[in-house]
Amino acid sequence: EVQLVESGGGLVKPGGSLRLSCAASGFSFNTWSMNWVRQAPGKGLEWVSSISASSDFLYYSDSVKGRFTVSRDNARNSLFLQMTSLRADDTAVYFCARGESMICDHWGQGTLVTVSS
Amino acid sequence: DIQLTQSPSSLSASLGDRVSITCRASQNIGMFLNWYQHKPGKAPKLLIYTTSSLQTGVPSRFSGSGSGTDFTLTISSLQPEDFATYYCQQTYSTSASTFGQGTKVEIK
Numbered sequence: 001e002v003q004l005v006e007s008g009g010g011l012v013k014p015g016g017s018l019r020l021s022c023a024a025s026g027f028s029f030n031t032w033s034m035n036w037v038r039q040a041p042g043k044g045l046e047w048v049s050s051i052s053a054s055s056d057f058l059y060y061s062d063s064v065k066g067r068f069t070v071s072r073d074n075a076r077n078s079l080f081l082q083m084t085s086l087r088a089d090d091t092a093v094y095f096c097a098r099g100e101s102m103i104c105d106h107w108g109q110g111t112l113v114t115v116s117s
Numbered sequence: 118d119i120q121l122t123q124s125p126s127s128l129s130a131s132l133g134d135r136v137s138i139t140c141r142a143s144q145n146i147g148m149f150l151n152w153y154q155h156k157p158g159k160a161p162k163l164l165i166y167t168t169s170s171l172q173t174g175v176p177s178r179f180s181g182s183g184s185g186t187d188f189t190l191t192i193s194s195l196q197p198e199d200f201a202t203y204y205c206q207q208t209y210s211t212s213a214s215t216f217g218q219g220t221k222v223e224i225k
Contacts, residue, residue, distance in 0.1 A: 037161075044202075044204060044217070044218050044219040045153070045155070045161065045204050045216040046216065047206070047214040061213060095161065097161075101208050101211075102206075102208045102214040103151055103163070103206075103208055104153075104206075105166075106163075107160035108160060
């Protein structure tokens, strides 16, 4: 069974940094592209970032480009999102999702990031 | 950037009703359109990919159609577990993706 478990969320001040992790199991992690998608309170889903299986290709939404960095450790079946220069509008539940070509076929339960002073 | 506009933003329907949700893209996206179901506090669920392909395990009452700029998700007979918010997503662009704003399906 595919399982994705996010962690690392929490309360951070504006301008601060946070690193999210996603632990994957139940599939060959090193053969799949992975994605981050977020949902701000009361809002819809927003695609954030994608990374190819071997980290050759990294993609970001315009809203996070230059501030967020996606990475992965295939030896540890883990996906990461390093978030810097955080703003209030980055407050959201962050989901990791498996999926080629950004089609997300399995999702985690999400981790909440709150940016507030 | 490719924008997706869903309509309606919300709808009320009864059990057994046939429900349709539309998604319009700001440019031609071929058939690179996917649909998700999301319930509060849960992980989103992929229902339909590349316009009309049913994801494994998804009931056949869900179907998708369209091409180019206009797409439709149809639920043939609404069931209690179908009350949720539905999102379309374009994956035409190889370097970025976008979701529609969502359609909330509520009980009448």
